[in-house]
Amino acid sequence: MSTIVKVLKDAGEFDRADRFYKDWCDGRVVLDDLDLDSLSVTATNGSRLMPISFKHFLSTELFKTGGRNILNSSNKEIGPQKPHLTSTFNTLIDLYGKARRLKDAAEVFADMLKSGVAMDTITFNTMIFICGSHGNLLEAESLLNKTEEKGISPDTKTYNILLSLYANSGNTDAALSCYRRIRDVGLFPDDVTHRxxxxxxxxxxxxxxxxxxxDEMEKSSVSVDEHSLPSIFEMYVNEGALDKANDMLQKFLMNGVPSSSICAAIMDAFAEKGHWLEAENVFYWERGVPGQRRDAIEYNVLIKACGKGKLYNKVVSLFRGMKNHGTWPDGCTYNSLIQMLSGADLVDQARDLMVEMQGMAFKPHCQTFSAVIACYARLSQLSDAVSVYQEMLRAGVKPNEVVYGSLINGFAEYEYGSLEEALRYFNIMEECGLSANLVVLTSLLKSYCKVGNLEGVKAIYERMQNLEGGLDLVACNSMISLFADLGLVSEAKMAFENLREKGWTDGISYVTMMFLYKDVGRIDEAIEIAEEMRLLGLLRDCVSCNKVLVCYATHGQLYECGELIHDMISKKLLPNDGTFKVLFTVLKKGGFPIEAVVQLEGKPYARQAAITALYALVGMHNLALKSVQTFIESEVDLTPMHIMWQSMHTVWLEKSTRP
Structure with a gap:
């Protein structure tokens, strides 16, 4: 019975094993339904052999173990019985553990206790693993204590199981404590412990x-297992300790080059952080066996590393050189390379590789087709995007939401008035059973806005609100912007207020509403928004500051313009071209002669002079004098300053002669 249950368990036939065991307990041995001739036996070298008769296999197993052959008759009535061997109980506990039936495993363990069957280390190791892997670590620890009560000595495997359970749960302190306990009880850690x-x-x-x-391992003449190397290198790379990583490389290379899969994993640790040169150094290690080829997986990782470094010519050269070194690219090579080139907008090379890939009898992944389609859409080459989409269908690859989203966004973003095409792909997507997400709906919204279809905009917006999780910040800002473009002030205000109530508003939300109010002549409300932005600290870049400056200038609040310019300089937000365009407008509004402003615009250091002029114009005299002093000490051409002072004299003269 134990052998049959073990064979079924190892084959993954947990329900059949359980049924056979329970029938056996009831006194019935039923073999007629055990038609497992489809199972193939694995040889000791790992290869799969031809399927053999299940009954023949069981007979062989029983013969090897010296068991009694009960297979001459397919059904026997034996009478109720219970297992009495330790090995049988261990097999049953392992069966229920692998089947994730913790309660049944615990019942078999309890039956073992009641029956007085001797337990051994395997019994407790199996139960500790089952309990711990189901999240019951306290129960696993209590089982370890119970081994002492039963006079059973835990072995290194016992502690390895607990150590791994602690490690998997993220409790490194407990894992370290478990490691120390191995030596405390007179045992020795093995390779599994260290890994x-x-x-x-x-x-x-x-x-x-x-x-x-x-260091402890080296003192005990124990080498680091090569399977631990990728984790060690990843740790060093994460900490930025590349020197230590290189030292570890040199130390390990003294014992030989790791296997191809380990080399690839080490390279990947470097590649993930963009260290392509270090990954390349690992790739070109001298191999221990002359003429040993590098596997495709190593090429694939190096291609990824160079791609992250945007070394696209190097990537293509590496790919083309694979065959010359006796390694043929696989499907992963083609897929990753095509996606990489598409992401870099090198779509012609990506398309050529896709044709080559299919000629090699490799089918591109959905993500590969998607990357090429998205690239064509970004480049406004929508006819090519549609062509690749049709090619995808012919290849039998099912498009996903990303594919349809790229097409819909392409027609919405780049083709004016292409609402019909965007809707066509939207409808196809839904007919395929794919649900529209926020990205897709936002793209469709753009199409409706471009043709001024207000009803369509409102319908899509309502649908977006009904999505699970509702609108996110990007979608809400898009909606505010779209309402603003259509001049729908009340709708934009409602969306903005909803966003503000949730505490989601950012600089984009405020700037959009501020400009909407300004454009419709509601300057007071625009200024309120501008002031609120300053109070909330949302003016973190020149673009936002420039937009607020425009509002202040439109409303004639020149002093506030001066304050904001000073804030920008204090925060080291250096004014850009947009800033000075507004600034020269402010000077004109303040009474500066137009010809003086024109003269300033064409002179070196005109920008510094314009800022000084603004300070003087709005009465911020201390700042103006400080700026002039800096200008003089710099020993530069003072022409812009002369123009500024002459203009200021004219302004002050005009003000003093007014009745």
């Missing part, structure tokens, strides 16, 4: 603890 603990410590970037553990 599990190094993995746990590296995942938390605990550099000092990792290095201490490696």
């Amino acid at each position: 599990a603990l190094l993995g746990a410590l590296c995942s938390k970037n605990m550099v000092q603890a990792v290095e201490t553990l490696i």
